[in-house]
Amino acid sequence: METIYTLINTIEIKDMKIILLPVIALIMTSAVQAADKPCSMNDFNGRWTAYQGAVTVNPHTGICHFSVANGLAQGNCDFSNGFAGPFKGEVVVNRNCSVDFEMDFTPVPVVSTFQVQMHKDKKSFVGRWKNNFDVIGVTNAVKR
Structure with missing residues (x-):
């Protein structure tokens, strides 16, 4: 038993x-x-390398190296259409890790507005952009 x-x-x-x-x-x-932690400006601060591809009006590609610190981006871009130069712009980081920022190439009259989404590791992003000449494109970047 x-x-x-x-x-x-x-x-x-x-x-x-x-x-x-x-x-x-x-x-x-x-x-x-x-759930991942909400994003803040601190997550976007740092050095970035971004690649652009214009898909309408004036198709071209480009590479930009820039730094972000406390809501301000500044750097340089080099495009396949022959345009190259420095830019500055404001950055807004949303809690859902979407980011809105500008590349203002003054004195050249080109301003590009970006809408991107950071990856959950906060070391890369993908998105779209449009400039004041109605050129529309895609972008992706990595944090360096």
């Missing part, structure tokens, strides 16, 4: 282990899947 009791206890313990393992796995997965 004692053997049967030991066998039943062993089966119950094994069954409990079998049930507990998936429960523990679910709890751990939900912790990993927890």
Whole structure:
């Protein structure tokens, strides 16, 4: 009789282990899947390299190296259509990690407005842009 009791206890313990393992796995997965922290300006501060591709009006590509500090971006761009130069612009970072910023190439009368989304690691972004000449394009960047 004692053997049967030991066998039943062993089966119950094994069954409990079998049930507990998936429960523990679910709890751990939900912790990993927890919502990311909201974004702030601090997440966008730093040095970036961005690539642009104009897809309308005047198709061209470009590369820009820039720094962001406390809401101000400044850097230089070089485009395949022959235009190159410095820019400055304001940056707004939203809690959902979307970012709006400008590249103002004054004294050249070109202003590009960007709408981008930071990756959850906050080290890259993708998005779109439009300038005051109705050129529309796509962009992506990495933090250096």
